[in-house]
Amino acid sequence: MTTTSKTSDFRIGCHLSASEGYLSMAKTAVQIGANTFQFFTRNPRGGTAKPIDPEDVSAFLEYSEQNDIGPILAHASYTLNLCAAEDRIREFARYTLMDDLFRMEFTPGNLYNLHPGSHVQQGVEKGIELIAEALNAAITEEQTTWVLLETMAGKGTEIGRTFEELRSIIDRVHVKDRLGVCLDTCHVFDAGYDIKGNTDQVLETFDRVIGLDRLKAIHINDTKNPFQSHKDRHETIGNGYLGIETLRKVINHPALRHLPFYLETPNELPGYASEIALLKTERTGA
Ligand code: FE
Numbered sequence: 001m002t003t004t005s006k007t008s009d010f011r012i013g014c015h016l017s018a019s020e021g022y023l024s025m026a027k028t029a030v031q032i033g034a035n036t037f038q039f040f041t042r043n044p045r046g047g048t049a050k051p052i053d054p055e056d057v058s059a060f061l062e063y064s065e066q067n068d069i070g071p072i073l074a075h076a077s078y079t080l081n082l083c084a085a086e087d088r089i090r091e092f093a094r095y096t097l098m099d100d101l102f103r104m105e106f107t108p109g110n111l112y113n114l115h116p117g118s119h120v121q122q123g124v125e126k127g128i129e130l131i132a133e134a135l136n137a138a139i140t141e142e143q144t145t146w147v148l149l150e151t152m153a154g155k156g157t158e159i160g161r162t163f164e165e166l167r168s169i170i171d172r173v174h175v176k177d178r179l180g181v182c183l184d185t186c187h188v189f190d191a192g193y194d195i196k197g198n199t200d201q202v203l204e205t206f207d208r209v210i211g212l213d214r215l216k217a218i219h220i221n222d223t224k225n226p227f228q229s230h231k232d233r234h235e236t237i238g239n240g241y242l243g244i245e246t247l248r249k250v251i252n253h254p255a256l257r258h259l260p261f262y263l264e265t266p267n268e269l270p271g272y273a274s275e276i277a278l279l280k281t282e283r284t285g286a
């Protein structure tokens with residue numbers, strides 16, 4: 001199949017360190033054969049964010065336009081828990097979410113992924129209520145950034161291990177037209193959706209419960225643990241319980257192939273470069 005556009009329809013990248021800024025991440029992406037990337041908005045375990053450098057941002061915007069980079073995916077800190085039991089932690093998470101979304105508008109029209117939260121001992125219902133409350137306080141009608149709720153493995157008291165839980169959050173958010181989902185292949189399998197044996201059925205379930213139109217990104221990871229382990233440990237591509245057959249199906253699936261794919265596998269840059277090269281050879285019709 002030939003195409004008149006030089007833009008690749010396969011959007012593939014990996015998680016990169018944000019320590020040197022946006023332009024540096026985009027250049028690294030190009031070096032390893034990627035055309036997009038994911039990064040943490042701030043120290044994933046702490047909470048401090050570097051101030052936005054307007055020069056870096058404008059250089060990045062120009063470079064990514066010229067080199068066909070994007071959409072980029074910002075990942076919220078792991079410590080951000082919108083349904084924490086302790087007021088202080090919850091308030092901090094709410095403030096961080098608002099600040100992150102404010103910062104995202106410097107690079108308009110991109111994606112922001114977050115783990116919905118862990119309800120600790122409060123129960124799923126209470127957790128969902130608190131998450132929706134926080135999202136309602138943060139998401140504005142004017143924003144251009146898509147907020148994505150990640151499908152979770154169900155470790156501990158994580159919310160988002162079922163599509164129904166994500167749907168209940170979405171149902172309670174007032175401004176829905178910038179609210180979506182990021183599907184993590186390791187997490188859904190770990191949560192108990194057999195994306196390996198029944199790829200089509202899992203996607204049909206997703207469509208029925210949430211709607212495939214809300215799916216905006218894929219975390220493409222293999223897993224160190226068998227089906228329904230609820231452990232959340234990523235494996236390098238082809239070396240885990242999902243295997244290359246499943247991941248090939250995912251990147252080529254008619255319902256998914258238009259989406260951006262982000263690797264979060266245990267790798268340094270050379271490992272990411274070879275996984276990107278591998279997935280490109282596995283991509284059909286590109
Ligand atoms: Fe994540």
Ligand code: FE
Nearest residue numbers: 150184219264
């Ligand atoms: Fe993920």
Ligand code: ZN
Nearest residue numbers: 187232233234
């Ligand atoms: Zn994970």
